[in-house]
Amino acid sequence: MPxxxxxxxxxxxxxxxxxxxxxxxxxxxxxxxxxxxxxAFGAKPNAISNAPNxxxxxxxxxxxYITKIISIIGVLFSCYLIYMFGSNTYxxxxxxxxxxxxxxxxxxxxxxxxxxxxxxxxxxxxIGLIGSIGLFxxxxxxxxLMCVFVLSLWATSWMMVGxxxxxxxxxxxxxxxxxxxIWQKKFxxxxxxxxGVKSE
Numbered sequence: 001m002p003x004x005x006x007x008x009x010x011x012x013x014x015x016x017x018x019x020x021x022x023x024x025x026x027x028x029x030x031x032x033x034x035x036x037x038x039x040a041f042g043a044k045p046n047a048i049s050n051a052p053n054x055x056x057x058x059x060x061x062x063x064x065y066i067t068k069i070i071s072i073i074g075v076l077f078s079c080y081l082i083y084m085f086g087s088n089t090y091x092x093x094x095x096x097x098x099x100x101x102x103x104x105x106x107x108x109x110x111x112x113x114x115x116x117x118x119x120x121x122x123x124x125x126x127i128g129l130i131g132s133i134g135l136f137x138x139x140x141x142x143x144x145l146m147c148v149f150v151l152s153l154w155a156t157s158w159m160m161v162g163x164x165x166x167x168x169x170x171x172x173x174x175x176x177x178x179x180x181x182i183w184q185k186k187f188x189x190x191x192x193x194x195x196g197v198k199s200e
Contacts (some may be wrong), residue, residue, distance in 0.1 A: 006040040074132030081125035089118030124152045138191045150178040
């Protein structure tokens with residue numbers, strides 16, 4: 001006789017739009033025996049209604065893959081920030097050491113300010129990199145760090161250039177990421193990778 005808990009899970013997952021193959025994979029990962037899963041799916045016509053077509057892409061699947069793509073973009077974007085500002089900051093530090101004795105106090109303060117902002121952006125990039133990895137894994141801390149990353153990037157970009165004209169690319173990419181995070185907050189934070197623990 002099919003396990004009723006298993007049937008109930010399949011019914012709920014199908015109602016949420018998950019295709020049969022995805023449900024089977026999640027149940028196998030959660031420790032259910034293939035025979036029990038097949039038996040529960042055999043009872044599916046009487047126990048579950050409105051099951052989606054296996055070949056049909058559900059909104060949940062679409063958001064799942066979009067989130068993965070967004071997180072990959074976040075990784076690449078963060079690495080870009082770390083590399084660009086990190087390398088420039090390193091060059092400025094080296095240049096400052098070379099000319100430290102001939103620089104005026106004002107020039108020295110100016111270079112120190114630029115180096116400080118560059119180091120700050122590198123830190124923001126590291127936050128974005130860690131947050132993107134967390135988002136890829138659908139972790140709550142990843143979502144939070146990505147929001148912190150975007151807001152920090154907005155703040156540093158504005159204070160560094162006094163507006164958006166010179167940092168439009170950074171602000172555009174980060175704004176698109178932030179809009180998606182807010183739009184799909186419920187899906188991202190509510191996504192469950194596994195089907196749960198098998199009940200004995």
